[in-house]
Amino acid sequence: MELKVHHIGYAVPSIETAIGEFESLGWSVSSEVTGDAERKVRIVFMKLDNTCIELVAPTADDSPVKKLLQKGSGEPYHICYQVEDVDACVAELKVKRFVLTKKPSPAPAIGGKRVAFLFAKNVGVIELVEA
Numbered sequence: 329m330e331l332k333v334h335h336i337g338y339a340v341p342s343i344e345t346a347i348g349e350f351e352s353l354g355w356s357v358s359s360e361v362t363g364d365a366e367r368k369v370r371i372v373f374m375k376l377d378n379t380c381i382e383l384v385a386p387t388a389d390d391s392p393v394k395k396l397l398q399k400g401s402g403e404p405y406h407i408c409y410q411v412e413d414v415d416a417c418v419a420e421l422k423v424k425r426f427v428l429t430k431k432p433s434p435a436p437a438i439g440g441k442r443v444a445f446l447f448a449k450n451v452g453v454i455e456l457v458e459a
Contacts, residue, residue: 430445
């Protein structure tokens, strides 16, 4: 299993406010703001040098991101890894005691590429995106 960091996801209450604050730190918007109805979020990607972040804001009270934000302010909450085969990687990580929290499905903000979310107590949430 070969993992390459794709982006770090930040839970934010407002995409527009967060964009302004990250721009003040030198980040620039690198995608359109995209809605993801399945995950109940709005997403935008930003870059600084070779680093990419994903700002994720909830669109509904039952969004998983809304629940994260109830614990505090905007914060990084997942690392996304690019992999060749999401299904094979999920299977390998499940053997290593990662729990699949969201089965592989297309992600509108990443060109419809399949993504999956997993969790491990000492690692937290990770996302896998198929290359």
